[in-house]
Amino acid sequence: MLRAKTFIFSSYVVDAASSTITFTYRVEFQSGRVRTYTDRLMFPDVAVELWEKVPKEVLESTLQALLIMIGINYWCVFPTKNIQIEGFTLRRAGTILGFAVPKWAGGILLRHANGFPRSDRFSV
Numbered sequence: 001m002l003r004a005k006t007f008i009f010s011s012y013v014v015d016a017a018s019s020t021i022t023f024t025y026r027v028e029f030q031s032g033r034v035r036t037y038t039d040r041l042m043f044p045d046v047a048v049e050l051w052e053k054v055p056k057e058v059l060e061s062t063l064q065a066l067l068i069m070i071g072i073n074y075w076c077v078f079p080t081k082n083i084q085i086e087g088f089t090l091r092r093a094g095t096i097l098g099f100a101v102p103k104w105a106g107g108i109l110l111r112h113a114n115g116f117p118r119s120d121r122f123s124v
Contacts, residue, residue, distance in 0.1 A: 004078035005030045009071045009085045012063045016051035019043040021063065025071045027078045037074050041066075064088050 006028040013022045025037045051059075068085075075083070 002029045002031065002033065002078075004028070004080040006082040006084060007071075007075045007078055007080050009067050009083075010036075011087060012067050014051065014059070014063070016048045019046040019048075019051070021066075023067050023070050025074050027074070039070050060088075 004027050006026075008026040008028070010024040010026050012024070014020075015022070019042065021041045021043075023039045023041075027035045027037070029035070068090075
């Protein structure tokens with residue numbers, strides 16, 4: 001079995017014209033091999049104008065939370081202590097739409113990683 005060296009929460013991209021959000025994750029293995037995983041969320045009935053009405057801060061916070069929440073599924077398959085998030089840093093709980101998403105998302109990572117200390121705090 002391939003052993004993961006690094007798990008990377010890589011990026012998210014909104015394509016308002018097609019109402020699609022694409023999330024990308026990378027796993028670097030100890031052998032040097034790299035695999036990229038992509039998820040797409042499609043919103044077929046959302047008009048382009050509606051994307052423009054969403055406040056940028058709300059959209060960015062939501063996309064960051066979704067990147068972590070969706071990516072945890074891949075990380076659970078390839079758990080590693082070396083976790084990277086590209087493009088943003090986790091903020092204190094309660095700052096993403098009023099939910100403690102980074103705190104519980106980090107808690108999931110901590111509870112499932114071999115050798116991680118038990119904690120409800122997560123820092124990158």
